[in-house]
Amino acid sequence: MRPVIPYVTAALLFGLGVYGVLRRRNAVLVLMAVELMLNAVNLILVTADTTARAVLPHSGQVFALFVIVLAAAEIGVGLAIVLQLYRLRATVAVDEVALTEPAVSTRTVGQDVEAGR
Amino acid sequence: MTGADVLLLALGAVAVGSGVLVVTTKHLVRAGLYLVVCLGALAGDYLVLGAELVAWVQVLIYVGAVVVLLLFAVMLTRAPIGASDDLDRPGWPAALIGGGAGLGLTVLLVDAYRWGTVELPGAGSAERLGEQIFQSWVLPFEVLSVLLLSALVGAVVLSRPDIGRPRPADSTARSGVDVTTGGRR
Structure with missing residues (x-):
């Protein structure tokens, strides 16, 4: 087995995930790109489990399981935030989200939200 | 090139190809379905690498649960059915950083492992x-x-x-909220 093949696959997938997170406007698509990055890391962990002889056997696979659980928690909270954003602003475009608090901000986006309540 | 290498190459090509489609497609729902293909190919990779339990957990949790959650979110945010043109921001900074990260990691890992072989350990x-x-x-x-x-x-x-907010006197009735608050006031 040549470990360079899955390693290169994982590197390319990670690059694709970074590209997707920066490129996409829709928050759900951003979460999908985050999943791509997490899976690239998982593939690196599982491949490293075959190439590195650790003191504890199968540590990489155990870590991959942990990362899968973390990703499940992340996607749950992330989707709750996205749905709440959609309920408040009726959009999930990440570049239309005001970064400051609407009550403090004097920008028009914040005033819109305050008036809508 | 052994059989495992050929399998890893094919599954890796499927994973990277569908990953490209996930981040470039104009259809929201199709992005989720390409993600299924990508994650399934990765589960095949895990099987070839001897990580049986991780592969089946991947199929159960990722392909089964996470993608279904994502598709639910696509539907709950009233995504358009057909192609939509406003999914992307200007591309060149993303291409620069993403391509840089991907190619940099590729060069690093190829330089570290070259074309050497390792024995597969016992199945996990x-x-x-x-x-x-x-x-x-x-x-x-x-x-x-x-x-x-x-x-x-x-x-x-x-x-x-x-939850956790002082209730205003005039209950700002948002849809779907008031059903559960009847007994709490």
């Missing part, structure tokens, strides 16, 4: 991984269960705007 069956988790990694495992519980509670609190 549920029995062996279970021994490891419940002997060496039992404390992280328990911490992770607490984290899952807190993430669950956090998601519930986030999606219920009436």
Whole structure:
């Protein structure tokens, strides 16, 4: 087995995930790109489990399981935030989200939200 | 090139190809379905690499649960059915950083491992991984269960705007909220 093949696959997938997170406007698509990055890391962990002889056997696979659980928690909270954003602003475009608090901000986006309540 | 190498190459090509489609397609729902293909190919990779339990957990949790959640989110945010043109921001900074990260990691890993071979160790069956988790990694495992519980509670609190906020006298009736607050006031 040549470990360079899955390693290169994982590197390319990670690059694709970074590209997707920066490129996409829709928050759900951003979460999908985050999943791509997490899976690239998982593939690196599982491949490293075959190439590195650790003191504890199968540590990489155990870590991959942990990362899968973390990703499940992340996607749950992330989707709750996205749905709440959609309920408040009726959009999930990440570049239309005001970064400051609407009550403090004097920008028009914040005033819109305050008036809508 | 052994059989495992050919399988890894083919599955890696499928994973990267569908990954490209996930981040470039104009259809929201198709992005989710390409993600299924990508994650399934990665599960095949895990099987070839001898990580049986991880592969089946991947199929169960990622392909089964996470993608379904993502598709639910696509539907709940009233995504358009057909192609939509406003999914992307200007591309060149993203291409620069993403391509830089991907190619940089590729060069690093190719330089580290060249074209050498390793022997596949014994398969990571549920029995062996279970021994490891419940002997060496039992404390992280328990911490992770607490984290899952807190993430669950956090998601519930986030999606219920009436929790933890002083209730205004005129109940700003948002859709779907007032059903559950009847007995609490």
